[in-house]
Amino acid sequence: MAPGVVRVDSPQTAVPTRAAEPGRTRHVAVAAPPVPAAALQRRSRVVLYYRADAGGAEPPLWEEAVWAKESLSEALADHPEMAGRLRRREDGSWEVKLNDAGARFTHATAEASLEEFLAAAAGNEARWEAALAPWVDVKADDPDMCALFYLQVTRFQGDRGYAVGVSCSLMLCDPLSLARFLLSWAHTHAKMKAQNKLATNPLMQYAQFFQRPDAIAVRALVKTITLDAPANAEDSHAAETVLFRASTGANGSPDQRALAGACVVQASERLGTGKAPSQFSVVVVGEGGMSIETCTAVAKPVNGDGGQYKLEAAQWKELGLEELVLRDSKPVHVSCSIVTGGAEGLAVVMPDGAAGDFLVTATFTK
Structure with a gap:
């Protein structure tokens, strides 16, 4: 495959369908504050690859994206911590405020087939899969405006396969808890599709994000990523x-x-x-x-x-993500990794x- 690009469009915020109970937090104790900026970027990255349904027509990407976003909003209502934001306390420790700020959601297209992408990414997965699982750095001086959970649906060209990529801050949840949440989301996705239950008009999904207080951060996700671009600073921390x-x-x-x-x-x-x-x-x-x-x-x-x-x-397969069924299919490949955000070793x-x-x-x- 000739090196291609991934085009990311229509970034949005998936907001829980029910309000979180006021005042709920999860404490993050820090033995030696302050937490360095690099540590705020530590995250789990999960990419699940699916083949297209050989027996039927593929729905438009926007339609599949709406289903994914709506079911994500429903799943967040049952797991409000996944929609939370970091807040630094006066004693130097941190907490995750369980609120309705929501998770970031995008959809994208890749100029390659699923099989071509997997073959070309072999040996360089961390760099290529970063295009499928977006992330915007958490700002140490303004963390409550920074999302901690990102989900992207990417459609591949040619064979119409697709990928679901997730980035999730380790200060929000650990890899095991993330896997359990994703399995819960998949169950919600299947249930809503079976009931043909969409909460809102799809045409409104793509205008709402411009009106949010964090709209600038959301719009920053719109980009074209060249897969053979020169290595950046994060690549040195693979x-x-x-x-x-x-x-x-x-x-x-x-x-x-x-x-x-x-x-x-x-x-x-x-x-x-x-x-x-x-x-x-x-x-x-x-x-x-x-x-x-x-x-x-x-x-x-x-x-x-x-x-x-x-x-x-x-x-990694012990997390159970090989059983994450979307559109009646299991993934053909699952990639899990931890991004350290710096050169220091990390144990969870x-x-x-x-x-x-x-x-x-x-x-x-x-």
Whole structure:
């Protein structure tokens, strides 16, 4: 495939269909404020690729986009944290204000078929997929005007396949919670289509965003992205992630910092990066909030005598996104990654299942 472009149009804001309960927040504890600007850009990126329905005519892109946006608005009503905004508190910590600010939504076209895009992106996924999962940097001095969740529907030319790309701030939610939200959204999407339930006139969808207070930020998403453009600063921070499942023994409460350190050490060995970084950031997800701190990677026993954890290798497919059905089809390819926003290593510790069970990601820049 000759290098092509992705054209992004009609950026909008998907607003929850029901108002959030006033005053609800999720706390983000910061061990050593202030949080650097680069840390505010840490995010999960998910791209799901779907083939066109071989047995029927494809709907126009605008029609599919309206269904996606309307169902997203409905799903946000059940998960108001996904429509929230960051707010810095006087003590240097942060919180996510659960409000009706909404998520960013765009649709786009790519000058390539689905198969051509996947073949050309092989080995350079992070750079190419950034065009399918948009992001606008969070401003440290004005975070409450910055969206934390973006969803884009991209139609490929030729074979009429399409992709759903998502970028979501790690200060909003962790990768596991994001996957659960996307599966919930897919269920809502299928239910609304089965009921032929659209809440608003599609022709009005594309005018509303010009009247919002954050209209400038929304319109900034309109762009043409050249896929073979020269590398930018973020490309220099392309990262690799290793996943682990961890379970604690019967003795005592888990030390999640030690768990993160052990995973970072093992991940550096598996990736062949040599010595683990002397320090790295850790995001620990807890009930009602999360904490962010800087830790030192210390090799500790994680199994056997004195070990506190049993670590096993995990894969992104354990998030269950291969089962995310849209228009009666499962994705033919799913790509998950973490964008670190800088050169520092990053570990995310997420509770999963029974008490003492965790999913952990350890990410290093290449």
